[in-house]
Amino acid sequence: MNALLADLLQVLKLERLEIDLFRGQSRKLAGGRVFGGQVLGQALAAAYATIEGREAHSLHAYFLRAGDPDHPIVYEVDRSRDGRGFSSRRVVAIQHGEQIFHMSASFQIPEAAIDRQADMPEVPAPESVPDLATAVAEAKLKAPDRPSPFRIHEHPFEFRPAELPDPLADVPREPRVKVWIRLVERVPDDPILHRCLLAYTSDYFLLGAASMDARMSSEREQLQMASIDHAMWFHRPARPDEWLLYVLDSPTASGARGFARGSLFTRDGRLVASTAQEGLVRRLSS
Template sequence: MRETHVNELVELLQLERLEDNLFRGQSRDIGTRFVFGGQVLGQALAAAQQTVDESREAHSLHAYFLRAGDIDAPIVYSVERARDGGSFSARRVVAIQHGQPILNGAISFQVPEKGVEHQSTMPEVPAPEDLEPMHRVPQKELARLPVKLQRWLGSDGPFEFRQVWPRDELHPAKRPPIQHIWFRLTSPIGDSPSLHRALLAYASDFHLIGTATLPHGVSYLTHNIQMASLDHALWFHRPFRVDDWLLYSFDSPTAQGARGLARGQIFSRDGRLVASTAQEGLIRLRGD
């Protein structure tokens, strides 16, 4: 079953080419109300990668989420070839649904080269094998939630997550805005670096803005909260595989003005810093 989910996700990132710089992607209903932001990020990167020479690798992605995506409609990705220099290429990507942009993005590519190196040290945390898989919501409580949320929380997805400090999203306790989560694709895929980068873009949207809710005793399941990603940044540093365990280390330095900022560092099992992320999101508490 998990292999089926992985195959479906890989297929989701295989876009249909309509013109040289125009692509179409489908959406997958995973139980969220709107299209999952990570899906749009992954597909936008997949579209841009098809317009760049294979010798150039994506090293940074910056995107703004403009509108919620419609799960029942395809998404068209328009790529502008902004620049192709001697070492770097730049692409602008607009994701469009129903004639309106839902995401604006910019992606930069570079020919690999050697230079100075340093990195942050990976946090000392238990290995993924020493941690329990994320617990399912008890059936009694799951039955009280909307049908879409039941599907989101009650089924396996293409990624497996193991939290260093588990949290009950239905009854969240207040704690510092720091968390560490191991994750990996649940079955092996091929060796294509561009596919692994698109899949990491997809997964990088999980749990990120939720880090900003930790000190406040709320979560995306709190009945009177409205949460949405506003923007997303992703930097690729070193080679990696998403079908091997990666540690996602999060922190949130600030929340204010109904917005929260969260940052992430992604490490391979052997301690290499392979990617970094940042995201600002809407966190709006409404009256009962």
């Protein structure tokens, strides 16, 4: 298996310390912090470890402090409620004796009911568009004086942008991104693992969309950026090792905060998840 993907699967395997207490390992990504998606995926895995026969349908989280990638994170789960159809869990992530994150998640017994959704936008197929690194390099050639809104790093995912802002156009007032996402290799047939991986994936590009206008007009070193909160709703099952289209936009920014929302579609057009996030986007004084 791909080494980065094997490592990600290992990161999502938590050590149970007590009945409702778990420990997860950390990894260092760009910026020297723990990636927010790692904490989301681990917190959801911790909550799932206290659930039977129910599926996660939503989570709402706050990032309180930057995570230290050189130390593990402890997750404490509170079994808030187990009803006839729904269960609620609250998860607190602790590092160095302080809360760095907390999340509420809701789980439901599967039910058959009304099924409708918005249509997926028409976009080029993933095979017909370049990967993100190539797309960013091409944009840089077109507009060498404009900062890139995306940094390129090694990931256990493939990213193929179906739509990025025109680097020669004015800075967008309402940034929009459409990007195909897929794990680099197949993973086990485990629906719980799939949802935890989707939670991990969901943190990609949201802050990028919320800060795109600032990042296209200022160098990254001139900006202070961080995710503040994160919400996700799981509508239908999906495999993260098959192509998913992430459709994102950022309708507003104010008070040094940018807001972004996203929709995840399968290749055949099923809407499988929705996301929303607000992030700190602040220009540093010179």
